[in-house]
Every structure is written in structure tokens, then in C-alpha cells.
Amino acid sequence: MELNVTGLSVARGGIPVLEGLDFTLRAGEALILRGPNGVGKTTVLRTIAGLQPPLAGQVGLEREAMAYAGHADGIKSTLTVRENLGFWADIFGTTSIDAALVAFDLTALADRVAGALSAGQKRRLGLARMVVTGRPVWVLDEPTVSLDAGAVALFAQAVRTHLAGGGMALMATHIDLGLDEARVLDVAPYRAKAPAHDDFDGSFL
Numbered sequence: 691m692e693l694n695v696t697g698l699s700v701a702r703g704g705i706p707v708l709e710g711l712d713f714t715l716r717a718g719e720a721l722i723l724r725g726p727n728g729v730g731k732t733t734v735l736r737t738i739a740g741l742q743p744p745l746a747g748q749v750g751l752e753r754e755a756m757a758y759a760g761h762a763d764g765i766k767s768t769l770t771v772r773e774n775l776g777f778w779a780d781i782f783g784t785t786s787i788d789a790a791l792v793a794f795d796l797t798a799l800a801d802r803v804a805g806a807l808s809a810g811q812k813r814r815l816g817l818a819r820m821v822v823t824g825r826p827v828w829v830l831d832e833p834t835v836s837l838d839a840g841a842v843a844l845f846a847q848a849v850r851t852h853l854a855g856g857g858m859a860l861m862a863t864h865i866d867l868g869l870d871e872a873r874v875l876d877v878a879p880y881r882a883k884a885p886a887h888d889d890f891d892g893s894f895l
């Protein structure tokens with residue numbers, strides 16, 4: 691399996707932000723999107739995850755291949771950690787949540803109501819959902835927000851395990867994850883050009 695993104699142009703609020711993105715991600719590979727705040731990384735990730743349509747171009751895998759973790763953790767606060775993961779296991783048709791609990795060091799917190807978790811613990815639970823989905827392509831937007839150094843290392847290890855199993859990871863992050871095997875794509879050169887001025891007189895009014 692591979693993810694072939696070709697000629698991808700994306701928009702936010704109806705305004706093109708990035709255009710002409712091309713890359714291929716093969717089984718076992720990770721790609722990190724870099725670029726300044728506001729350049730369009732979230733918009734690309736949302737588009738690839740199938741949460742919004744592209745302006746142009748192709749995402750060569752169906753959205754059912756993708757597991758997306760955005761800025762919100764997507765946690766049900768009245769359910770326990772175990773119940774949250776069980777809920778997602780039911781949704782995605784997977785069976786065991788044990789690997790996810792262990793990967794994100796959540797076993798001791800399994801029976802705590804998610805609403806009572808700290809910010810970093812909530813983020814660990816949100817990321818543990820990726821393991822439970824069983825989906826091959828992890829699409830992750832700033833996954834390490836609120837994580838301490840130990841949790842960042844856990845996350846990097848979870849990504850490595852996913853890659854070793856033939857998965858793929860596409861993420862936007864500003865920090866060094868220590869994932870030296872990951873490729874980096876700077877999206878800044880793909881900024882959409884401002885539309886040509888077709889109302890020269892109007893700009894003086």
C-alpha cells in the first residue's frame with residue numbers, strides 16, 4: 691500500500707492556501723510537514739484525511755485508510771479511559787485495546803473518567819485511539835501538544851511500532867520527535883499564489 695498525493699491544492703474559508711503538493715508515502719514510512727504558522731499544514735492534513743474536499747489534485751487512498759488526530763482529542767469526558775478506547779474499538783471493528791493502553795502508558799489510568807485526566811493524559815488517550823483504529827495511515831496534527839518529554843518518546847515509539855507493522859504516518863509538528871527515519875517536507879514553497887489583479891482601476895478607489 692502507498693499514499694500517492696498528486697497536484698494537491700487546498701483551501702481554507704474558500705481561499706487557496708497551498709497548491710501543487712506532490713508526495714508518495716510507502717508502507718513503513720513517515721513524513722513530517724513543516725512550515726510557518728498559518729501556511730496550511732492543518733488544511734492539507736484535513737484534506738488528506740477526507741474531512742474536506744481538495745481544490746484540485748488527488749489523494750490516492752480512500753478515507754477509510756486514514757485515522758486522523760487533530761487539535762481536539764475527541765474524548766468522551768464522562769467515559770473512563772478504558773470505555774473511551776472500547777468505544778472506538780467498536781466503531782472501528784477492532785478487538786483489543788490493551789496494546790493502546792500499554793503504548794501510551796494508560797494502564798494505571800484505565801478506570802479513571804476521561805474528564806478528570808490532565809491535559810497531557812488526555813492527549814495520550816487521544817493518540818491511543820490511533821492504535822485502536824487499526825487503520826494504516828495515521829494523520830496527526832501537532833500530536834505532541836501538552837506532552838512531556840517522556841510522553842513524546844512514547845509517542846515516537848508508538849509511531850515506530852506502527853511503521854514496523856507496515857503502517858504510514860503523516861504529521862505536522864514543530865518539535866523534534868527524534869524520529870530520524872522520518873522524511874521532512876517543507877510546504878512553504880507551495881504557498882498558493884495571490885490571484886492576478888484583474889481590476890487595476892478598482893485598486894485605486
Ligand SMILES: Nc1ncnc2c1ncn2[C@@H]1O[C@H](COP(=O)(O)OP(=O)(O)OP(=O)(O)O)[C@@H](O)[C@H]1O
Nearest residue numbers: 702703704705707726727728729730731732733734
Ligand atoms: N475560515 C477561514 N477563512 C479564511 N481563512 C482561514 C479560515 N480558517 C483558517 N484560515 C487561514 O488558513 C490558513 C491555513 O491555516 P492552517 O490551520 O491550515 O495553517 P497551519 O499551517 O496548520 O498553521 P499552524 O502551524 O499555526 O497550526 C491560515 O492562514 C488561517 O488563518
